[in-house]
Amino acid sequence: MNKLIYTLFLIFSLSAFSGEFYTSKRGVMGGYDPVSYFKQKRGSKGSAKITYQWAGATWRFKSEENRSLFIASPRTYAPQFGSYCAMAMAHNENVISNPKISTIFEDKLYLFYTKDAYRSWKANKK
Template structure:
């Protein structure tokens, strides 16, 4: 019995569910907003549950069937960088939640921030923060949430 308990604790300790690669509240990526809409209409648009897709252990919602199909064809094109965690936070070496209305597209990539105040800081040196975040992400994404 003791061996079984220890085995179960070890499995839980190394389980990827403790370290999420995609920021999601209640399992919904971008708090239910459509990642494709940022590119197509230039603003955050709430997705609909009838247009949803499971990817990287999160549920992604879309405003239309066309956006859903575009994402399915190329999720890496539309998904926010750093799993939707705050790009400024990742540049600083940690995970932070994000707000769907604090966003920027740079070089055809979507970046989210904690809030609009942090987004303003982020915009002061996007190339530098992107470089730091890209370097930090392989380690940061393994952090427990």
């Protein structure tokens, strides 16, 4: 079963980019700056004054530098699975993620809805 979940996860990871992101009133990822996960190894809230429209959604950033990095390569920084929970997607479910629970795996950002979902994902990827 663990191998099946991991295999599904990899298939979803390699699938074509859909361009659809879950968006709250604060934008994608609840207003968190996607670049901050790569630079600081954790998410930081973005500013309502520093935004960018991409893939039909509003993205917030902590700094103009982060915004510029995102504009130059949005697919590098955008979360996988439209910002839905990676573990739930492995079970073919769309579950809104918590931007405070994340990981970078193979240079991609993955979000999770609970710490248990993250732990399950982590255990199944081994």
